[in-house]
Amino acid sequence: xxxxxxxxxxxRRKDQFHKLASSLGYRSRAAFKILQIAEKNPFFxxxxxxxxxxxxxxxxxxxxxxxxxxxxxxxxxxxIKPIEPFNxxxxxxEVLDLTSENAAFKILELTxxxxxxxxxxxASPKFSGxxxxxxxxxxxxxxxxFEIAEKTLKKGGNFLVKMLQSKELKFLEEELxxxxxxxxxxxxLASRKESSEIYILCLNFTG
Numbered sequence: 784x785x786x787x788x789x790x791x792x793x794x795r796r797k798d799q800f801h802k803l804a805s806s807l808g809y810r811s812r813a814a815f816k817i818l819q820i821a822e823k824n825p826f827f828x829x830x831x832x833x834x835x836x837x838x839x840x841x842x843x844x845x846x847x848x849x850x851x852x853x854x855x856x857x858x859x860x861x862x863i864k865p866i867e868p869f870n871x872x873x874x875x876x877e878v879l880d881l882t883s884e885n886a887a888f889k890i891l892e893l894t895x896x897x898x899x900x901x902x903x904x905x906a907s908p909k910f911s912g913x914x915x916x917x918x919x920x921x922x923x924x925x926x927x928x929f930e931i932a933e934k935t936l937k938k939g940g941n942f943l944v945k946m947l948q949s950k951e952l953k954f955l956e957e958e959l960x961x962x963x964x965x966x967x968x969x970x971x972l973a974s975r976k977e978s979s980e981i982y983i984l985c986l987n988f989t990g
Contacts, residue, residue: 810867811843813905815973816982818847820943824967824984827941828901831855835890835899835935837881837928838906840864845874848903859893862906881906882927887934894935902936903943904928918949925955925983933962938990948979959985 809815821828828834832852836844839860848858849871857873860866866876879889881904891898906928908920925944932942942963946952959966964987974980 809843810841814843814847816971817844819971832900833857835902836860837904840866842866887931898935898937901941902932905945918947918951921947922951936988940988942985944983948981
């Protein structure tokens with residue numbers, strides 16, 4: 784275990800995006816993933832959008848999203864872990880388990896029933912090291928995020944969710960095709976090469 788930790792720390796020291804995130808003040812290197820996805824898909828996130836970030840801790844995606852939506856936009860970040868507060872009027876965070884039965888209802892309570900233009904989820908489960916089990920756990924989280932999106936996303940809105948490349952990826956893709964006009968698979972440059980993570984970008988929610 785100690786050896787594995789040392790290897791992980793050494794890789795992190797050499798990680799260009801980790802270094803860049805530290806120098807630019809982002810809370811995590813994951814900020815570059817959402818920025819790269821948004822840059823290549825300009826209709827996904829726009830200035831003034833109201834965004835829900837599921838599994839938002841530690842807040843790197845919130846920082847990146849705010850750069851895009853600006854002062855006119857609004858971001859709600861929820862996570863099972865507390866998120867260090869942002870001193871920003873258009874960012875709110877809440878402790879919430881996105882897998883809980885009434886998660887969508889609680890989110891709509893926070894917004895007084897107002898739905899979102901965009902919903903994103905970079906949530907990850909606790910990985911076991913067993914690929915089949917980890918793939919299913921990621922699928923379960925992504926499904927829960929999708930269930931929340933079905934209830935809280937505006938018609939015509941966009942959804943981005945993380946998955947692992949696995950048989951479950953195809954299952955989720957087929958479900959999403961029934962609810963969005965366009966589906967796109969993306970692996971941003973900031974994703975580690977050895978990682979099997981992939982993002983499903985879903986455009987134009989049909990409701």
